[in-house]
Amino acid sequence: MAEDKPWALISEIGDQGFVEEVSDILKCHFHIICLKDFLQNPQLHGPKIQALLLWSAKPAPVPSLLSLLPSLKVVANGGVGIDHINVPYVTGLGVKVTNTPAVVSDATADMAMGLLLASARRIVEGHQISIDPKMTNIPQNLLGAEVTGSVLGIIGMGHIGYKIAQRSKGFDMKILYHNRNRRSVEDEQAVGARYCENMDELLKESDFVVLVVDLTPESTGLISHRQLSLMKPTATLVNVSRGLVVDQDALVKALQSGTIRAAALDVTYPEPLPRDHPLLSLPNVLITPHIGTNTHTTVRRIVEKMVENAVAAVKGLPIPNECKPR
Amino acid sequence: MRCLTYARCMGKLWFPAAQSSRLLKLSNLHRCELQRQYIKVMAEDKPWALISEIGDQGFVEEVSDILKCHFHIICLKDFLQNPQLHGPKIQALLLWSAKPAPVPSLLSLLPSLKVVANGGVGIDHINVPYVTGLGVKVTNTPAVVSDATADMAMGLLLASARRIVEGHQISIDPKMTNIPQNLLGAEVTGSVLGIIGMGHIGYKIAQRSKGFDMKILYHNRNRRSVEDEQAVGARYCENMDELLKESDFVVLVVDLTPESTGLISHRQLSLMKPTATLVNVSRGLVVDQDALVKALQSGTIRAAALDVTYPEPLPRDHPLLSLPNVLITPHIGTNTHTTVRRIVEKMVENAVAAVKGLPIPNECKPR
Numbered sequence: 001m002a003e004d005k006p007w008a009l010i011s012e013i014g015d016q017g018f019v020e021e022v023s024d025i026l027k028c029h030f031h032i033i034c035l036k037d038f039l040q041n042p043q044l045h046g047p048k049i050q051a052l053l054l055w056s057a058k059p060a061p062v063p064s065l066l067s068l069l070p071s072l073k074v075v076a077n078g079g080v081g082i083d084h085i086n087v088p089y090v091t092g093l094g095v096k097v098t099n100t101p102a103v104v105s106d107a108t109a110d111m112a113m114g115l116l117l118a119s120a121r122r123i124v125e126g127h128q129i130s131i132d133p134k135m136t137n138i139p140q141n142l143l144g145a146e147v148t149g150s151v152l153g154i155i156g157m158g159h160i161g162y163k164i165a166q167r168s169k170g171f172d173m174k175i176l177y178h179n180r181n182r183r184s185v186e187d188e189q190a191v192g193a194r195y196c197e198n199m200d201e202l203l204k205e206s207d208f209v210v211l212v213v214d215l216t217p218e219s220t221g222l223i224s225h226r227q228l229s230l231m232k233p234t235a236t237l238v239n240v241s242r243g244l245v246v247d248q249d250a251l252v253k254a255l256q257s258g259t260i261r262a263a264a265l266d267v268t269y270p271e272p273l274p275r276d277h278p279l280l281s282l283p284n285v286l287i288t289p290h291i292g293t294n295t296h297t298t299v300r301r302i303v304e305k306m307v308e309n310a311v312a313a314v315k316g317l318p319i320p321n322e323c324k325p326r
Numbered sequence: 327m328r329c330l331t332y333a334r335c336m337g338k339l340w341f342p343a344a345q346s347s348r349l350l351k352l353s354n355l356h357r358c359e360l361q362r363q364y365i366k367v368m369a370e371d372k373p374w375a376l377i378s379e380i381g382d383q384g385f386v387e388e389v390s391d392i393l394k395c396h397f398h399i400i401c402l403k404d405f406l407q408n409p410q411l412h413g414p415k416i417q418a419l420l421l422w423s424a425k426p427a428p429v430p431s432l433l434s435l436l437p438s439l440k441v442v443a444n445g446g447v448g449i450d451h452i453n454v455p456y457v458t459g460l461g462v463k464v465t466n467t468p469a470v471v472s473d474a475t476a477d478m479a480m481g482l483l484l485a486s487a488r489r490i491v492e493g494h495q496i497s498i499d500p501k502m503t504n505i506p507q508n509l510l511g512a513e514v515t516g517s518v519l520g521i522i523g524m525g526h527i528g529y530k531i532a533q534r535s536k537g538f539d540m541k542i543l544y545h546n547r548n549r550r551s552v553e554d555e556q557a558v559g560a561r562y563c564e565n566m567d568e569l570l571k572e573s574d575f576v577v578l579v580v581d582l583t584p585e586s587t588g589l590i591s592h593r594q595l596s597l598m599k600p601t602a603t604l605v606n607v608s609r610g611l612v613v614d615q616d617a618l619v620k621a622l623q624s625g626t627i628r629a630a631a632l633d634v635t636y637p638e639p640l641p642r643d644h645p646l647l648s649l650p651n652v653l654i655t656p657h658i659g660t661n662t663h664t665t666v667r668r669i670v671e672k673m674v675e676n677a678v679a680a681v682k683g684l685p686i687p688n689e690c691k692p693r
Contacts, residue, residue, distance in 0.1 A: 121478055141382045294511060
């Protein structure tokens with residue numbers, strides 16, 4: 001039975017790769033070899049490998065690796081963002097590229113809302129004060145920003161962005177959005193969202209700005225000095241897209257000078273940030289280590305979808321989520 | 327302005343031939359005195375109120391204007407310098423964070439007291455029969471606290487479920503070199519939310535969680551209308567045990583009464599799923615804290631997120647402070663600039679009405 005299973009290369013099973021609890025899904029459909037073992041004898045292992053299964057952008061699908069994989073049929077990503085894959089290059093080798101849209105959306109939207117609320121209501125600070133061995137009196141001056149009834153500006157109203165709109169409607173937030181394309185009137189009315197063709201208008205009016213775009217040449221550095229200066233000094237920036245969508249140096253200056261109130265970032269560039277990076281020590285920054293899809297349920301669903309795509313590609317069958325060059 | 331006009335008037339009367347420079351000098355000399363008299367005349371209309379303090383342990387500075395607009399304010403420390411002198415003036419006791427405590431040793435010093443006005447909706451710290459028995463009104467501030475508290479409950483739920491505090495600590499840890507892939511949390515979308523206490527705040531929590539496609543169960547002293555239930559897709563659980571067994575997230579949104587004290591203890595925690603999270607935005611005493619500690623240590627439940635404890639703050643050696651699966655915030659459920667201001671406005675409105683003997687918007691009567 002085992003002889004029927006194709007071989008797949010991964011980074012590892014463990015805290016730096018696919019978590020142990022999903023390894024059964026991988027092993028059900030593939031013989032798995034991890035990068036460390038592969039590199040012991042690439043000449044031996046290379047020709048067997050038909051699938052490269054990426055988690056957290058690893059192993060990097062670059063020429064120095066792909067040249068060792070003459071039988072490769074597919075680079076299958078776990079997750080929807082594929083900015084780390086040179087799609088024209090990979091497909092130019094005759095190798096399919098796949099990702100996992102849709103299945104990531106709920107968890108990422110939940111994360112965006114969690115970051116927004118945690119930042120607005122100063123939950124991390126509150127916890128630190130509460131457990132501080134030296135704290136003797138509850139402070140009355142730990143005040144945050146009102147979420148209910150505030151203005152939410154969503155930059156990137158795709159599958160994830162729209163789910164953020166659905167969630168924030170329950171908080172009576174007024175929703176503005178900016179997108180490459182305007183959504184249908186029904187979609188807008190269902191969440192009470194107003195389209196801002198000009199992103200500047202959204203930036204000026206929002207109390208919370210949430211970035212939910214994919215990283216492309218057009219969205220790189222989308223939020224820089226000028227955009228931050230348009231925002232309210234009481235506004236919060238939330239980023240669940242990619243670190244490079246934000247000009248981080250501009251963000252540091254804006255946070256230090258009070259140009260904006262605070263930032264909550266699930267993504268940075270690089271990940272992790274260098275340990276001496278100013279973002280790590282600013283009091284008005286909340287950073288999480290790219291855990292936007294990190295629930296037991298969603299990680300499992302992502303891996304199932306990734307494997308489904310990879311199996312289809314290896315078998316030459318129609319691929320559910322194929323990524324083609326633009 | 328009025329002082330200067332008054333000065334000019336007085337100047338003309340006393341020194342009809344005064345030159346402008348002498349008038350100016352006269353104005354400067356008398357401005358302080360005239361201002362003092364002016365303010366005194368206006369001020370005599372304002373009643374006196376006793377508070378704990380203005381500052382980080384009492385009413386924050388940014389709301390002091392609201393207090394001073396309607397009352398002469400004396401803080402407890404100054405009051406206690408000379409209670410015999412100050413006591414008879416005081417008609418209102420304005421409470422923030424349950425202070426100053428409206429207990430006999432204080433109230434006996436306030437013979438003219440008309441009202442104990444609370445900032446906030448919970449009044450478990452006030453012995454209402456005792457205070458009203460003295461002929462003193464008790465007031466609170468319902469409704470105005472609800473949005474911010476519901477937002478806090480959702481924030482605690484999400485922060486706990488998605489391990490945001492841990493994530494931040496890892497992200498800023500000077501020793502962190504690689505992003506861990508094993509910081510996994512609980513799925514919120516589509517999960518089951520059990521709301522214990524579906525009053526004004528509880529219902530707003532239901533409205534918020536609907537946007538996350540959560541299935542909502544609720545337990546309440548009284549069932550809500552069918553329309554209310556359908557609007558948020560909530561199912562009534564007459565038996566709280568049923569709610570405890572089925573919920574992924576249990577949120578406590580009750581007021582503290584003899585009936586709700588220790589509502590969540592060993593038995594209730596043992597009914598909950600081992601993957602479930604307890605969120606408390608009501609009062610610390612609603613939960614048996616020793617039972618909670620054991621449940622968290624043993625994995626009987628996954629985690630707890632508490633904006634309230636008993637006491638506040640917890641003793642520094644309390645086990646809750648060191649459990650990895652506990653998120654604690656220092657009773658900040660209504661702590662936004664906007665909401666704090668609204669609470670103080672409502673509190674003052676109630677107090678002024680009581681002092682003037684007018685109908686009181688939010689009077690609390692003994693049960």
